[in-house]
Amino acid sequence: MSWDIKMLFRRHALDIARSLKRNGLSEDAAADITQDTFVRVLAKPPAATTGTHNPKAYLYKISRNLRINQQKRERLIETVDIESDAAQNLADPAPSPEAVVYSRQCLAQTHQALAELPERTRRAFEMHRLGERTLNEVAQELEISTTRAWMLIRDAYKHLLARVGEF
Template sequence: MWDLHHLFKKHARDIRQALRRRGLPEETAADLTQDTFLRVLISPPETTKTTFNPVGYLFRTARNLCTDYQRREGLIRKVDLSPEDFSAIADPSPSPEKQVYDRQKLLLTHKALHELPERTRKAFEMHRMDEMTIAAIAAELDLSTGRTWSLIREAYEYIDSRLSGL
């Protein structure tokens, strides 16, 4: 059984440096160093071999992970974009369909709020819009905190039920 904690403390820096010498950026080398120990933790080498070198095994695992990483990176086509070009790729504004859908949801929510009993609506608005705590709402409405939470939960459930058909 390997003492991975001891091996990590003693050899992680050397493995990371070896990966850096293979041309990897610092963050990638650090990630692959951790992946090396994780790989060994998940799938340790066979213990039936008469001679084995744990440090050599770790370095070979790190080298293999580095090779895999560099192969994957070689398959990816990279393009340098200016900030203006990058921002032009995706329009952050919602689509017209999304705008219509959101307006419909807002209208239904507004109607549902006005259908609620006054005290329930007020408790919900204080909680959701005024960001008041349950205790503060309970004190203002002269209710117990349990009853206040029940009112707010009822409002959420009612609004949700009205929106579920959309």
């Protein structure tokens, strides 16, 4: 019998998986080990031997060894099944210390960059961006045209991007 992997897979994969399931593995674990068996043969085919060689026996031997290795790993590692809702509660929703420091640095840079702006430009930007006012409302309060209000806000954005980067 030759080592035609496609033919061997078609002929023996289902039987190997069934054998693994009979030995206590779940369907997914049996499928994984069956696949690993053939990957192992693809990666390192058996050495040429003298006499008759039985590929089926060789595949079963590999799958049995992989099953034993997996069971040894499972005995070493304690696993606990948790529900998906419980798993979400395990993650800390608070930002990491690094993220907090980075955010504070960005905020300080932004505050400094805003302080560097001319008074009218800063007020127009703060009214529009922080006060959520429209360009028309900013223009009316500062007693300038809507186009001039837009230009002031645009200049503030350009300055902030140049000093702080994208935010």
